[in-house]
Amino acid sequence: MTPHRRRTTLSALAGTTLLVALAPAAAAAPSPDAVIAEVYGGGGNAGATLTTDFIELSSPSAVSLDGWSVQYLPASPSPTSRWQVTKLSGSIPAGKRYLVAQAKGGGGTVALPTPDATGTTNMSGTGGTVALVTNDQPLTCLTAADCAAVPVIRDLVGFGAAVVREGTAAPAASNTTSVARKADTDDNSADFTAGEPTPENSKGERPGGGEPGPAPEKARIHQIQGTTRLSPLVGKQVIDVPGVVTAVRAFGSSRGFWIQDAQPDTDPRTSEGLFVFTGTTTPNVKLGDAVLVAGKVAEFYPLASGETVATTANQSITQLTGAQWTVQSGGNAVPAAELLKPDTVPVSIAPSPGGNIEALALEPAKYALDFYESREGMRLRVDDARVVGATDDFNALWVTSKPGQNLTVRGGSNYQSYADANTGRIKIESLIPFAERPFPVANVGDRLTGTTEGPLDYSRFGGYVLQASALGEHVAGPVAPESTRKQREHELATATYNVENLSTKDTQAKFDRLAGAVVRNLASPDIVALEEIQDDNGSTNDSVVSAGETLRRFTDAIAAAGGPRYEWRQINPVDDADGGQPGGNIRVAFLFNPKRVSFVDRPGGDAVTPVTVQREHGRAKLSASPGRISPTDPAWQASRKPLVGEFRFPAQGPLQRSVFVIANHFNSKGGDQPLHGRIQPPVRSSETQRVAQAKLVRGFVDSLIKAERNANVVVLGDLNDFVFSPAVQTLVGPKALAAPMDRLPSGERYSYVYEGNSQTLDHILVGSRLLKRADLDVVHINAEFHDQASDHDPQVVRFLPRTGVDWLDDLEEFLHGLIP
Incomplete structure (x- = not known):
């Protein structure tokens, strides 16, 4: 920066959704004085629309220009070159422009608006130097260094091949482009851009008789x-x-x-x-x-x-x-930050007119989103805040100002209904340079002790966010990854695990970590339904649809971790028909331990053939195993198709029972409107397809139970919806399916954490006659932690399958303590 000048930032248009104003770098010192806003030397030249060259000035506050001048020097001055002077008078109105007309050419069709000053300088259309000078005496400096030492130069721009400039030269102009200021860092190349000329005088008039803009x-x-x-x-x-x-x-x-x-x-x-x-x-x-x-x-x-x-x-x-x-x-006290106490933010999230709430008068004492909007940009503060959403890859986390609101057993905030969005949640980002203060790497249940405060911002990623200029100290909490118990000899353990786009492109470390979780945290279940298994070359978008190599690597890793030698069953999808990452051909698959359970293989199952239920000797069986439920129904368009398998437990012996397992991965919530948005209540557009999918699965379950009243049925997987959602409620019913999760304490019903809400997207449902025989455990190993093998927690249900003979089932339940 030249030390004798104090300068102010001007604006430029950048981006498609808003006007962008760029400000000076740290070396520049803002002031109320004028600066050069735009320079155009192509007026009247070939191809030009405007007939006249111009220089435009600007200032945020009124500045008198009496006795000042603008001066022009060629881009490559010789020792005999002289600055050409245009004297100025009058003033720049606050927030307005001041237009100086220069030489007029023979071409062009559009005249400048009435200029505020007029000169005769014939400026180059491509390059040169323009100076704003606080007197009207010709400058004598001919180098950048010499001109930087002249105190009467208030501003200077060299463009194109200009030798005299601030920093490096601004871009070259042309017969159809000017150079206009976007910033003021005393580096012309950073401060100016080339673009369409936009002359405007102090009255706000524009070329072609444009109306004056409104007064500021x-x-x-x-x-x-x-x-x-x-x-x-x-x-x-x-x-x-x-x-x-x-x-x-x-x-x-x-x-x-x-x-x-x-x-x-x-x-x-x-x-x-x-x-x-x-x-x-x-x-x-x-x-x-x-x-x-x-x-x-x-x-x-x-x-x-x-x-x-x-x-x-x-x-x-x-x-x-x-x-x-x-x-x-400078050095003034900043306004005190408002402390968010447990009762500060309303419990209700927003008014619900069934549409856009932007025009509604704010009611900050009644609605959380109104409360935050009434404090947009203001300083807020949370003290000794508990983390309810782990640090993500973008250096953000979630805390709560309501520590008792729907508390989970591990310190999160449980999302229990659409009517209760846990309004104590607030996102935290940092304005502190990470070299000075690294962002805390926190898990759910950790704390930021002391004060975290800063202005309230808004992001599409989570809504209102506190931009912390002061961060509390990170204190790790007691939460650690869980492990479930081993199934007993008479129990069949069936698990679901979303392994987050697992493919052969993943590192061996990811395979090993997921495998270790199956063995150590899930205690090697007898059956594992996997979601998000990709094809053998992952996201490469070609005709490959097989997943044998992906599953081989995974089962090898499980065996290496001390687990059983699992076998697998799955059906290759039609290429690019099941949604997910393009090219990945995502699907669900079964792993099973052949020493504990056998798989009934029946041919005929493929990507497009629907599996049906048959009745044989009073028992249900599948037409194909594995098979897919109604795979060509529109409900499954661009979505994973359910995989149905018929198992026998135990693997051998006279007391084998058939068990029908339906693995699912319903369509995602992509496209749903956010909880924090301007449309209230938010439209859950993806829900329609999930309800349709649930109806098809429910119909299949009903056909199984119709064929065999005591059929052992398990429906599990990533249903991408909540316990209380219409999709999940479509599946459950007194003569169909029951949710063992409903028997867990409310603070344990979650498998996923999103925007600080602990929620259930993954489910295991069992036939209603199996409910009292079932023991469900959600094994929290991922969702609450910054370091995740997957973004979902797995869960496992252990149950005693029914024999189908009522008196024998009653005896078994008595012997195993399931009934008094």
């Missing part, structure tokens, strides 16, 4: 934020917005700083905090700076791939773009 308004933060989710001033230019800098985001593509009004109003609906967006350039402000900010009010919607502002369900962030600011003083 003075505003305070609460006036900008308003009493709904959308600013009443959106799209308007505001000036002299006062605030104290409370935090700075100095990394990433969404840099900027938060300000908070030290003199709040009395309306609880209006936030007193605001984000000032500076794009990819770090703003030169410090914590405690008192600033006056000018900029354009915008609502920024964080969008997922393929979304638009019209289609997204995410809420917006009110912010200032195109920002310029003046630091009035």
